[in-house]
Each structure stands twice: as structure tokens, then as C-alpha cells.
Amino acid sequence: MQRGKKRRAPQTQADKSKSYPVTEPMELLPFLLQNISGAGRNVVKSILAHGQVSVSGKSTTAYNYQLQPGQTVTVGKDRPQEKLPLEGLAILFEDEHIIVIKKESGLLSISSDSAPENEVTAYRQLTAHVRLENSKNRIFVVHRLDRDTSGVMMFAKSEAVQQQLQNSWQDTVQERIYVALVEGAVKKEKGTISSWLKESKTLKMYSSSYPNDGLHAVTHYKVLRSNKSFSLLEVQLETGRKNQIRVHMEDIGHPVVGDKKYGAKSRTIGRLGLHARVLAFTHPVTGKLVRFETDIPKLFLRPFHAAEGVEN
Template identity: 35%
Template sequence: MSEQMEVVTLQVEEDRSGERLDKWVSTYDPDWSRVRVQEWISEGLITVDGKPKKSNYKVRTGETVEISVPPVEELQVEAENIPLDIVYEDEDVIVVNKPRGMVVHPGAGNNTGTLVNAVLYHCKDSLSGIGGVARPGVVHRIDKDTSGLLMLAKNDHAHHSLVDQLKAKSVERVYAAIVHGLIPHEHGTVDAPIGRDPIHRQRMAINHNNGKDAVTHFRVKEHLKDTSLIECRLETGRTHQIRVHMKYINFPLVGDPVYGPSKSQIRFEGGQALHAQVLGFEHPRTGEFMRFEVEPPGDFQALLRKLRNQM
């Protein structure tokens, strides 16, 4: 075993007996994602009573689980002079309007051109370090092909405050979206847990066995040509939440390459018609509630005009 690996030894408690091995291990450290743990299991880095097991192995009371944690490879994130649409900034927080097509933070295959690269250049050393080297200041994310408002923390106090507000569900997050179909009711709520799709691992899905609670409130703003303009309010913030929830109720987002219909006569290039329009939170220092709103970008507005003209 590599000398650089940290070996963690755990014992299965009685009240956790019967859980899947990957789920059980992933709860012991917030940085150990389920996917990461599954990779370790497949590489033989996790054993149960000295023997390798599969991810779906059901752990039993008293078993000893040994995890050989590989060293973290730190990304070298470079500051880049990329234009930013800054909606608000002070010594604690920065709120930006992210364009469609921009990744939030560096990762596999995306080390440059991200929002973090741009913010590093703009803020210099004034960003919270809690998110680590690859995610300085990042409190929450929106998808690459979703536009709109995003808040970042410029110090650790602000970071903790904003994360706590997200956990307490007190942050206001409202999205504009265009979905396929005419939703027959004015408003509704989708309350369905979201987790990794067991078949297509790169996707998320409604997962009642291993998913996390997810709640989306929506309101129909306008009926268009075979589509609906809606407003979605997030109560939780799961990966791809609005996209998965709207597909679940059979009104998938227009342009969504993953969760939308395979064929559509409506052309919207570059991803889903989804925009983070409103963001509201309590300022970490002053306690004042701050609310920001930006209209959807030009391509979203052009699609709206086209659909209205077809009525």
C-alpha cells in the first residue's frame, strides 16, 4: 500500500447494519462522495474484514471496514482575465450573473475558462478557502448551460454563513424555465428524492432508495406554443433538480440534452432553457436581506418571442 495513503479503520454499528457498503462509507466524511467511494471499492481500496466487496454489499454489525484513502491531487487553478457580469460586490460577498456555457469551477477536463478562474483574477486573494484549491469561494453551483445568479464568499465567515442559510432553506432561489407541454394547473410542487441514476451514472434521477430529499415549487407564468413559461422556486438544491423534477412530471425543459425529448421541433442550441433569475440571502455581516434579480439572456428572450409569435 502506498505510504502516501491514509488508512481509516471503521466498525459497523448495530443501527447501521444492512446498509450498502458505498452508502455507509460515504457518510463518514463530507468529502467522500458516493461516486468517489465506489471508485475506491472498484480499485480494491476498501475491504470488509480484510476482503474486498462490491458497492452493493450489505454491511453487518461488528464488521471492520478499512479504507485506504488516496492522496488528493491538488489542481493548479490559474487566475484568468475573463469578463464578469458582477451584479453586487463588497468585502464579504460577490454576486455574478453567469453566462450559459460557462462551468462554475475547475474539474476533470475543465481547468480553464471557468467562473472560478475569472473570479480569482478579479478578487486576487480575497476569496474563502473553505471550498479548497479548485473551488475557492464557491458556496453553490448552477449547471454549465444554465445562466443566472450565483453568490461567492470572499472570506471564511461569509462562506459559513451562506452555507448555513442554504442548509436552513432561507436562501431565495427563483428560476425561469421554458418546458415542453401546456401545464394544466397554475402552480404545483414536486416533492421527490433525487439521486444518481442507477443505469446511466452520469445522470440524476428520481431515486426513492438512495436519493436525497428534493422539493421544487413551480408556477405557470404563460402558456406558449406547445410550451409553458414557468417560475421554479427551490426549497432544496440537488444536482439537476429542476431538470429532473420537470421531466418526472412529463414537462421536460426545452433544449435539455440529457432529460429532454430525443426529438423536438423547437430549436434551442447549447442546453436547457433555464435561468437563475432571483437570488436572495441575508448578508453575512450586516444581517440585511439582499435580493437580486436579472432577466434571462438574449437567446432565452428570443425563444420566448418566437414561441409567442407562433400562438
């Protein structure tokens, strides 16, 4: 650890609280590298990570924050209030319009009527996160993932952006790909499931046997790996209905692992075998295509690594 007088140029600049005008659209990290003279990439990333950078008065640690002409980037000595630790989620992307996260299985997206009043949710944590910068900041739900489903999801940072995304969801979202670990060997390498979904009085979704009776749901799948007991599927949603994948997997006789509600008998991985792997969409403000892809959870591969007949 260095002690005494700080001689490094970037640190000195940070201590003097310098401001830099933004003249063209670009991401924050390359902007800082371009403007803080003599600073290496690691030094700049450290300054950013320690909360010493603000954009037009709002602190941010997002290296990919999208800057626009007219804004001012300030590198200062003072750090804002420490960021809150996030439980069960990681922020993949954040700008002034949206937040994209990777949610873990077991975390509620937003509080439900049946959940305890003080239960930790993604919504509650992200609200606290954005209010560190401004106590009036809010976030808005765009779509949800079931509690036991992990993966990529997005929140808006204004009601206008929320409405824009929800009203144009089918056109805005270019890819929405899941991986599903299901029971049994799915014999057909590729397939499409189409049905009309309804909700029972017990809040369970099901496929109606009558055309046009409910909400139309279309799911495409292909087999990635398979053995006699399990199949790993890549699942692409053409529509985004409540519990759509879970219902459709039950419909074809291959319920999602751990999904007792929809017919599963196996809990071999100790969680629901469903993960939202890819979300690609047109940014509601910049108009650019943004894509977020996460790894297949290692637990989903365990049944294929184990020796035949060995219990996981």
C-alpha cells in the same frame, strides 16, 4: 477632451490623494458624494470607475461597497493595475465578504474533472479579479450553477463566510427563483413536485420510486406563458439538489428545452432553457436582506413571439 490645467475641484482633490475617515455604516458612492466637495454624481462615479478609490488600502470600483466605522476611504491620483476583462459573467455586487455575479450560459462555475485544465471558469476569473488588489486574496464556492444554466450566483471571499453560508443555507436564502422554458403545454397553472433524488453510475440524477431513498427535493412552479409547444415557468426551489429542476421537469413530462440529458427533444433556443433569475439572502456579516433580480433572457420569450408554425 480637456487639455492643460485641470480646474475642477473633485479632480484636484483626487490628484492630491485625500483620505476620509468612515464614522457610520454606509455605501461607498453616497459616502464619496458627501465628502468630495463640489463633485457631481457623474464625476464621482468616473473617479470610482477609474480605480482611484481605495478602502483601508484596498482598491475597489464597487459603488455599493458597504463601508464600516473605522475604515478610511482614500481618493488618489494613481490608478491600480487595470481590471481584467470578465468573460461570460458580470459582477452585480461586491464587498469585502462576498461577490454576487450573473453568469452566462456555457460558462463553468468551477473546473470539473472532465473540463480542460486551462478552461475559463467563473471561479478562475474571480480569483484573478480579487488578486489584483492583493495577491493573497482568494474566493470560495458557496453554491453552483450548471454550465448551461445562466443567472445569479454567489461566492464568498473568506473560508469563514463560505462555511457560515453553507451551514445556514436553508435559513439564509429567502428566495431562489428560476425561470424555465420547457417543452409542451403545462396544463396545471401551479404545482409542487416532491421526490427523492439519487445519482446513477453514469452521473445522471433521477427520482427514486421509494420514499426516503436519496435526498428529498421539493420544487414549486407556476406557468407564466404557454402555447401548444412550450411553457415558460417560474420555478421556486424549496431544496437545492443537483439538477433538481431538470429532473423534476422530466418527471412531469415537460423537460427543459435543450436538456437532452433529461429527455428534451427541442433545441429551439440553442441553449438550456434554465435561468437563475432571483437570489435573495441575509448578508452573512451585516445581517441585512439583499436581493438580486435579473431579466428573463429574451431567447426564452422567442417561442411565444413567433407566429404559429414558424421555426425559430
